[in-house]
Amino acid sequence: MKDAEHEETAPGAPRLVISKLSCSLVGKIEKVRIIPGLLAHQAYGDQEVSEQFACNYGLNREYLKKLEERGLRITGVDADGDARIIELPGHRFFVGTLFLPQLLSRPDRPHPLITAYVRAALSFQAAGHPHK
């Protein structure tokens, strides 16, 4: 999608793939339901987790179908079914979150998603950076 835009930097653009959330998530801890089968599920195990947010914008529902047709998968959703985690199956590790997992990381309790990410980096390094 060549003209995909973000409402924060291009309000009024015709294709706002990232649009303003109906209510701000700044500073909120919210539940995220994990969809089984992909990386998020492998990392968390749990079907429902709590995560901390700091954002005002998110994936616009109107473009969901189009993005899914191109291979994007929603693997974490809020209570209304809106996207909170996205992944690209087929890629060794490509994950996007609307929340900030790093905010809940503690020295004695690293975040499961960041642990999974570092693990992917380790194998990628050990394999000598193979191109996909």
Next chain:
Amino acid sequence: MNMKKPIKVGIIGDFNSNSPFHKSTNESLVHTGIAMDVAVDSSWLPTESLDVEANEKTLKRFDALWCSPGSPYKSMNGALKAIRFAREMGWPFIGT
């Protein structure tokens, strides 16, 4: 002492030492490294420096890329180019 080769993480973003989100990004990698007993060496990659044709050379030095919080970026194009590199070339990537 940890003798293993460190994992190099390139953080796409314009580091601001006053941002708790940026600080926690660095810290979370340290926490994870300690728990996994691997050294994690992270570097911030200013978005304007990524808005060039030759950014592959920079990006290929890392074992993984992380797109940091903090939009709008100084260069949205630079951030998008780096994310596209990760997507198309298969580099481990997280965007938070």
